[in-house]
Amino acid sequence: MNKKSIKDFNSGLNNKKVIVRVDFNVPLDEKGEITNDKRIVAAVPTIQYLLDKNCAIILMSHLGRPKGQVVPSMSLAPVAIALKKIFKDNNVIMAKDCIGSDVEKQAKALKQQEILLLENLRFHKEEEANDDNFAKKLASLAEIFVQDAFGAVHRAHASTSGITKYLPSVAGLLVEKELEYLGNALNNPKRPFLAILGGAKVSDKISVIENLLNKVDALIIGGAMAYTFLKSQGIDIGASRVEEDKVELAKKLLEKAKSKGIKLLLPIDHVVAKEFDENAEAIITDGVNIPTGTMALDIGPKTIELYRNEILRAKTIVNNGPMGVFEFKKFSNGTIKIAESLAEATEKGAISVVGGGDSASAVKKAGVDKKISHVSTGGGASLEFLEGKELPGISSLLDK
Numbered sequence: 001m002n003k004k005s006i007k008d009f010n011s012g013l014n015n016k017k018v019i020v021r022v023d024f025n026v027p028l029d030e031k032g033e034i035t036n037d038k039r040i041v042a043a044v045p046t047i048q049y050l051l052d053k054n055c056a057i058i059l060m061s062h063l064g065r066p067k068g069q070v071v072p073s074m075s076l077a078p079v080a081i082a083l084k085k086i087f088k089d090n091n092v093i094m095a096k097d098c099i100g101s102d103v104e105k106q107a108k109a110l111k112q113q114e115i116l117l118l119e120n121l122r123f124h125k126e127e128e129a130n131d132d133n134f135a136k137k138l139a140s141l142a143e144i145f146v147q148d149a150f151g152a153v154h155r156a157h158a159s160t161s162g163i164t165k166y167l168p169s170v171a172g173l174l175v176e177k178e179l180e181y182l183g184n185a186l187n188n189p190k191r192p193f194l195a196i197l198g199g200a201k202v203s204d205k206i207s208v209i210e211n212l213l214n215k216v217d218a219l220i221i222g223g224a225m226a227y228t229f230l231k232s233q234g235i236d237i238g239a240s241r242v243e244e245d246k247v248e249l250a251k252k253l254l255e256k257a258k259s260k261g262i263k264l265l266l267p268i269d270h271v272v273a274k275e276f277d278e279n280a281e282a283i284i285t286d287g288v289n290i291p292t293g294t295m296a297l298d299i300g301p302k303t304i305e306l307y308r309n310e311i312l313r314a315k316t317i318v319n320n321g322p323m324g325v326f327e328f329k330k331f332s333n334g335t336i337k338i339a340e341s342l343a344e345a346t347e348k349g350a351i352s353v354v355g356g357g358d359s360a361s362a363v364k365k366a367g368v369d370k371k372i373s374h375v376s377t378g379g380g381a382s383l384e385f386l387e388g389k390e391l392p393g394i395s396s397l398l399d400k
């Protein structure tokens with residue numbers, strides 16, 4: 001990574017007051033309890049590193065979409081409770097706001113090895129507007145800015161980008177790790193380099209496909225987006241999901257892949273149903289054509305075998321998006337089997353990187369998340385990274 005991280009800053013951090021942008025956008029139930037704490041857990045290494053450097057630590061995050069209003073059900077208070085459990089010996093203080101004179105006093109009084117968690121940044125509309133004055137106020141609370149919210153680095157907000165104008169800014173350990181895996185996979189891959197794209201829409205993935213066609217040796221396409229590609233080849237897709245206005249583009253992308261000598265694999269059989277329903281009867285097709293009146297909701301067994309063989313050949317594999325409607329048990333097999341193949345390839349020495357919220361939950365569902373080299377914590381951010389876009393929360397950090 002060509003950006004400085006807290007490791008490169010090292011002794012420069014000792015005893016400093018540090019403000020860290022974390023991604024504590026955790027899911028809460030009706031009782032306000034955290035139902036999945038993986039984002040908090042992902043921030044722990046950086047917080048611990050800063051505690052070990054004797055820093056006074058200010059943490060800031062957004063939660064949900066309060067749209068510039070104070071919405072009590074979107075308070076970060078439950079996160080403060082979770083942090084108190086993790087950092088038993090430290091004082092974790094919950095602030096009532098993220099700016100203002102009370103917070104300024106609390107930040108000023110903050111001692112080394114204490115943690116102050118600011119209230120939801122998005123209670124102020126200035127956060128998402130990347131308001132300069134708001135960024136300046138956040139910056140005034142500390143001496144150094146640490147970017148560790150990988151899930152938010154594709155946004156140019158006051159706490160992710162604006163603040164870097166006013167403080168020396170470096171990456172945290174999570175962001176460093178994300179950039180290392182995604183960056184190496186994309187720019188310095190061990191070959192063959194294979195990308196597996198799935199999910200709902202071709203339109204969401206056009207820029208990713210275009211960028212990856214300059215990088216990969218092979219590309220696997222699954223999920224609903226595959227049927228737009230199959231339709232462009234004159235294959236019957238029945239009532240499967242399709243983006244009619246993208247059929248021509250899909251055709252062009254297939255031609256582009258061919259002209260570049262990139263192996264592009266599409267499903268050769270399917271699991272179909274008569275309706276989009278988790279209890280619908282699952283029928284396996286004989287071949288690539290999808291019978292009239294049925295829709296494909298998963299890849300079939302022959303496709304799983306074809307994809308598995310390609311996965312086992314690869315040395316670097318990037319996966320974004322599921323192979324089918326994996327939320328429905330009857331149609332989750334393709335996604336699960338592909339996740340298992342990814343784990344198998346990784347055990348044989350390949351580097352595997354899984355990005356996107358759905359793919360991350362799919363590898364977890366398959367029980368192989370620990371076997372994948374890296375499961376990205378940022379859905380949108382990892383997708384924009386694969387598109388080759390500049391990430392505002394990264395580009396503004398200090399260069400090495």
Ligand code: AMP
Nearest residue numbers: 199200201223224296297321324325326
């Ligand atoms: P994305 O957010 O683009 O990664 O898309 C993920 C969504 O695509 C999931 O909710 C899947 O249920 C959905 N999906 C995947 N395959 C299909 C399919 N064959 N038909 C309809 N939806 C699908």
